[in-house]
Amino acid sequence: MTGGELPVLEVRDLTVSFGALTAVCGMCFSAERGKITSIIGPNGAGKSTLFNLVSGGIRPSAGTVLFEGADVTGWAPYKLIRAGISRSFQITNLFFELPVYENLRLAAQALESSTKSLLPVRCSARARERVDELIEQFDLGEKVHELAGYLSHGEQRRLEIAVVLACRPRLLLLDEPTQGMSHSDTQEIGKVIRKLSGDLSILLIEHDIDLVMDLSDHVVVMHQGAKLAEGTPPEVKGNPLVQSAYLGLSVHAGN
Numbered sequence: 732m733t734g735g736e737l738p739v740l741e742v743r744d745l746t747v748s749f750g751a752l753t754a755v756c757g758m759c760f761s762a763e764r765g766k767i768t769s770i771i772g773p774n775g776a777g778k779s780t781l782f783n784l785v786s787g788g789i790r791p792s793a794g795t796v797l798f799e800g801a802d803v804t805g806w807a808p809y810k811l812i813r814a815g816i817s818r819s820f821q822i823t824n825l826f827f828e829l830p831v832y833e834n835l836r837l838a839a840q841a842l843e844s845s846t847k848s849l850l851p852v853r854c855s856a857r858a859r860e861r862v863d864e865l866i867e868q869f870d871l872g873e874k875v876h877e878l879a880g881y882l883s884h885g886e887q888r889r890l891e892i893a894v895v896l897a898c899r900p901r902l903l904l905l906d907e908p909t910q911g912m913s914h915s916d917t918q919e920i921g922k923v924i925r926k927l928s929g930d931l932s933i934l935l936i937e938h939d940i941d942l943v944m945d946l947s948d949h950v951v952v953m954h955q956g957a958k959l960a961e962g963t964p965p966e967v968k969g970n971p972l973v974q975s976a977y978l979g980l981s982v983h984a985g986n
Contacts, residue, residue: 737800739764739902739932745784745794754780756956758794762902762949767928769935769943771967772953773976778936779821781953782906785934786818787811798902812841817895818904823887827880831871831890834879835862838897865893869923885916892923902932909939921946944968952976 738761745758755777762768770778783789785796787808796804798816806814826834839858866872869889874882879890888908895903905924909917921942927933928946937943943950944964951961952973960970967973 736764738762739799740768740785740934741795741797742781742785743795743797745781745791745796747780747784747789747792754956755784755791758953758958760951760958760961762932762934764932765929766948767924767933767935767946768949768951769937769947770951770953771937771940771943772959775955776953777956778953779906780956782818782904782934782936786816786904812898812900815899815901816904817898817900817902819891819895819906819908821907821910823884823891825879825887825891825894828878830876830878831882832862832866832875834890834894835865835871835897838894839865841898861897861899865897869893883916885912885919888912888916888920889923892920892927896927896931900931902934903927904934906936907938908935909937909942917942 740762742758742760745755746753747755758781760768770781772778780789784791787806787810790805794804795802798811798814801814803811803814803816826837829837836855836858839861840855842857842861866875869892871890871893874886874890879887882890892905892908908924909920912920917939924933924935924946935943935946947964949961950964950967952959952967952970954976959976960967960973962970
């Protein structure tokens with residue numbers, strides 16, 4: 732951090748156990764404001780469980796989550812969204828039977844005050860303005876009236892990112908945004924993520940190591956529920972512990 736600025740997110744000794752299984756154990760890291768922080772590790776390392784702890788899907792057994800300096804540990808997801816944290820999921824989470832425009836409008840409705848919740852849609856000026864912004868930002872103009880279920884997989888992922896941005900979060904959690912994508916779609920989503928950083932802080936889980944190393948400002952490596960290493964992409968690539976525990980990393984991203 733520069734100038735003593737607080738990190739947007741701090742995770743301190745975060746732990747959760749399910750019976751005898753400790754899924755996340757003593758995780759500690761910080762995410763810098765306006766940067767891309769990536770969480771990587773083998774399948775079963777605890778990455779998605781960590782996301783669930785940060786985003787309110789699971790209450791931790793121990794530890795603390797600080798967002799912009801405030802303790803938000805165990806807050807419900809709806810409270811975290813209002814506070815400025817939004818997330819996507821591994822499985823595309825859209826209303827497939829509704830048009831692109833309605834998916835965005837429903838998400839943007841959260842921007843309206845509670846006093847307008849029972850008024851006709853035409854009265855939701857802030858929501859409609861936000862939808863128009865997102866349509867332009869994500870180049871969805873030709874798709875606004877198309878059902879979300881008819882979009883390509885890459886287009887659905889792009890729409891999902893737009894949906895989670897509808898309420899103007901300051902921290903965006905992206906869980907495997909390129910899962911199941913072709914190489915060209917992966918590259919396109921990478922461009923979208925890169926453009927978002929700066930004004931927005933991003934916490935990313937991603938299996939495509941080339942993409943992670945290209946996009947990230949900071950990388951945290953998980954192994955068996957705990958932090959194995961962290962640092963800049965070059966530092967992580969050159970870490971012997973990471974190369975030993977996460978064999979695909981040194982081979983796939985070693986050049």
